[in-house]
Amino acid sequence: MRYISIDNVEPGQFLGKTIYSGNGTVLLSAGVQLTVYMISTLNRIGVTMLYIQDPLFEDVDTDDMLSEATKQSIIQEMSNAFEAMRSGKDWNTHLIGSSVESLLEDVMSNKEMLVQLTDIRTNDNNQYIHAMNVCLLSSVMGINMGLNYQQLKELATGALMHDIGKSGMSEEDDIVPGLKSHHTWRGFEKLKNKRDFSLLIAHVALQHHERVDGFGLPRGLTGDEIHLYAKIVSAADTYDRLIHPLLPAAKRLLPHEACEEMMAMSEKQLDYEVLIQFNRMVSIYPNGAAVRLSTKETGVVVRQHRGLPGRPVVRIVRGESSHFDVKELDLAQETTVFIEAVLS
Structure with missing residues (x-):
């Protein structure tokens, strides 16, 4: 999953996390394919960020403590x-x-x-x-x-x-x-x-x-x-x-x-x-967040380290759909690399 601004959500993408209404009922279930109307409605009711399913990050979980x-x-x-x-x-x-x-x-x-x-x-x-x-x-x-x-x-x-x-x-x-x-x-x-x-x-x-x-x-x-x-x-x-x-x-x-x-x-x-x-x-760079590193590479946070909340694992994907080059940087090991910015 990736965590992105609602302004960057496109019709046809699949919702990554269930959204609840104010009385606890399910408003939209995880896995539903988003339409133009759904995105517009979510924007109108105050949603600013969404989790979206992404094949390149399908193994990325939000690690929720609560069921x-x-x-x-x-x-x-x-x-x-x-x-x-x-x-x-x-x-x-x-x-x-x-x-x-x-x-x-x-x-x-x-x-x-x-x-x-x-x-x-x-x-x-x-x-x-x-x-x-x-x-x-x-x-x-x-x-x-x-x-x-x-x-x-x-x-x-x-x-x-x-x-x-x-x-x-x-x-x-x-x-x-x-x-x-x-x-x-x-x-x-x-x-x-x-x-x-x-x-x-x-x-x-x-x-x-x-x-x-x-x-x-x-x-x-x-x-x-x-x-x-x-x-x-x-x-x-x-x-x-x-x-x-x-x-x-x-x-x-x-x-x-x-x-x-x-x-x-x-x-x-x-x-x-x-x-x-x-x-x-507390996780200061949550899983699914897009980040820019001090190496000027951009990637997505995919895993956390207990006790090192500022040093997560970041996955960097290069290339096009026919051929992707994927690598992961563990910032707990790469001590000279830092997160410069969180991207939407």
């Missing part, structure tokens, strides 16, 4: 929870708990992988995929930091529900000065009364926009006043929002750019120790 069943369950349950809150109804905490357990089972089975956030976003599913990604990133960091299973479940649940207070709000509403109207307070108030959830889960929603330098919201907490769970979720939330901004006008960073931006936030917005763990487990 398709787990993803679909999480998106569906988050959609149900947000819709229930919008309509003033109760929502099923047991189903949320089951989704979290499925996610943790997948993560612990694949914990040697680097995390690659590869699911296709639309305007409808963006909020729920964001929650899932924050949960995934937070869970992997929690495992690497030695949390036990009960702690991991609290962390993962808090991460999945961290933005539940946004239900029924616009982004503009959330900027209103009254702190009690901020989505962190609203989320805390909704979660603290759920008997199946510990109070720490509610505090993740309350504290995930606090900053270690004391300039965060809603209470201006500093350093150790912020719970470790909230520090972890803050890093995960920041990363996912840098690579997939909420506001269309905001600049979308590539994964390696987002990691650099986050390191500049160390001990200001984000906790240094959490950032160290984060940078060890």
Whole structure:
């Protein structure tokens, strides 16, 4: 598979990854042949990048930590929870708990992988995929930091529900000065009364926009006043929002750019120790991404090295359809070659 801009997708190409609707149902299945109408519709509903099947890279997998069943369950349950809150109804905490357990089972089975956030976003599913990604990133960091299973479940649940207070709000509403109207307070108030959830889960929603330098919201907490769970979720939330901004006008960073931006936030917005763990487990050049090397050759990232996220294996293809010359450069071995740019 290759990861390309929707502007470069051509009719007749085959979709590489399933796209989900906002309620967790399948919008388009992997393997479907794309038409002009499909591409136009995907563009209209907010899709900017797609995975496309390519015979030269058919062995390239996105190495997803989560199964398709787990993803679909999480998106569906988050959609149900947000819709229930919008309509003033109760929502099923047991189903949320089951989704979290499925996610943790997948993560612990694949914990040697680097995390690659590869699911296709639309305007409808963006909020729920964001929650899932924050949960995934937070869970992997929690495992690497030695949390036990009960702690991991609290962390993962808090991460999945961290933005539940946004239900029924616009982004503009959330900027209103009254702190009690901020989505962190609203989320805390909704979660603290759920008997199946510990109070720490509610505090993740309350504290995930606090900053270690004391300039965060809603209470201006500093350093150790912020719970470790909230520090972890803050890093995960920041990363996912840098690579997939909420506001269309905001600049979308590539994964390696987002990691650099986050390191500049160390001990200001984000906790240094959490950032160290984060940078060890996230893939900054995801499989399928086209890159230009310092040798001026262009290729596609095909494999990752655990512990060396900036040194993947890159496949370079030269020639024409009658005869291709294919070689792979392992940047963990070719120490003088670097990735200069990510191409769309």
